Amino acid sequence: MILVGNQRGGAKNLALHLLKEENEHVEVHEVRGFASTNLMAALNETYAISRATRCKQFLFSLSLNPPKEENVSTETFAHAIEQAEESLGLTGQPRAIVFHEKKGRRHCHVVWSRINTAEMKAVQLSFTKRKLSALSRELFLEHGWEMPTGLRQSQARDPRNFTLAQWQQAKRIGKDPKQIKAVFQESWSLSDTQDAFANALKDHGYSLARGDRRGFVAVDHRGEVFAVSKWIGIKAKEVRTRLTNEKNLPSVDEARSQIANDMSVRLSALFQEQSTVFSARKAELEEKRQALTRQHKSERQKLSDTQNLHWQNKQQEWQKSLNKGVRGLFDRITGKRKTIEKRIEQDLWQVQMHQQQERDTLIFSQLETSRTLQSRIDRLEALKSHRLDDLEHDVSQYQDMREQRIEQLEKQRQEQNRTRPVPRQRGPDWAR
Helix, strand or coil, X not given: CEEEEEEECCHHHHHHHHHCCCCCEEEEEEEECCCCCCHHHHHHHHHHHHCCCCCCCCEEEEEEECCCCCCCCHHHHHHHHHHHHHHHCCCCCCEEEEEEEECCEEEEEEEEECEECXXXXXXXXXXXXXXXXXXXXXXXXXXXXXXXXXXXXXXXXXXXXXXXXXXXXXXXXXXXXXXHHHHHHHHHHCCCCHHHHHHHHHHCCCEEEECCCCCEXXXXXXXXXXXXXXXXXXXXXXXXXXXXXXXXXXXXXXXXXXXXXXXXXXXXXXXXXXXXXXXXXXXXXXXXXXHHHHHHHHHHHHHHHHHHHHHHHHHHHHHHCCCCHHHHHHHHHHCHHHHHHHHHHHHHHHHHHHHHHHHHHHHHHHHHHHHHHHHHHHHHHHHHHHHHHHHHHHHHHHHHHHHHHHHHHHHHHHHHHHHCCCCCCCCCCCCC
């Protein structure tokens, strides 16, 4: 269980954070040691008391995060909180416990008041991170959970371990030379004119172009240049007998520029298309998640109503077991009432434990359902990241290819302007 704590002020902001509705379920489990049982009022009460001291960070906030796939009971959380309270030196201080559930995960927040009202000064907290790390390791070992590498060895923590989606790009699979040769030979055999050959190559993603030294070449969608005669397996002279109109073909740079432009437009359209598809699918899953959250809240409310009714019945039963009047007086004298009260106290504790187990069982069942849906959402996000990042990367490459062509043309133009001879003036020079 990862423990993260810090001293802080801002009672109102903290209360709003703990109660915010972006969580699927929020349960104020305990408010202890305050005049009010309302979380906002309790934390504001601490702020009011702190005004009589010099303490600015009058609260200590702790989050308890168990492993993602583990079902951790409320009792286990409570035991961990007691250990943290003792380790930090906050035993007996007013505190509030809030449970959050979101995306199939359940975690806990605890807030203590640092103000010791008897002495009207703040409890001194030292080496909190070290103490919480040590306790966290103990909890992982105690419950047999797989301990994170960074918790086993602090020097093994990766400072680049962000919570953002990972940036991944799939490696491109190189084409098989045999397949390239087969494409060129097939296109050549099925065409008897230059236009027919150009169209045949275009169907396979190649553009026929005018080479600088090799005569006729083909340019693929990545800008790679392939000599036609070499890949067909014939002499350049034989190629020229069929491909006669070389001047009407674009140069390699022009072909690359046109390919880059066409591919940028097409890939941008695919990017928008995929974004729309993923957004629609994400909205569908989000709607299912919200419906599941409403269902879970209804189930919890139903259990709460049933438990409250059972509790009221038990209270009536306990009241009836206590005699009143003369019999009650006689029971007190003989000590029978004390025996009955002890039995009631044991019964009360058993009812509380049983009801807490019922709540935990329901929560664990709902967490499994939430995790199943969340895993679908996570897979969708991973697929979206992979596809869209890949498309965005390709669009960027083609845009760079087009910009390089523009830069080359600009350099050629400047070079031509520099090498162009200055026209000689005719007639007398009247400036002399």
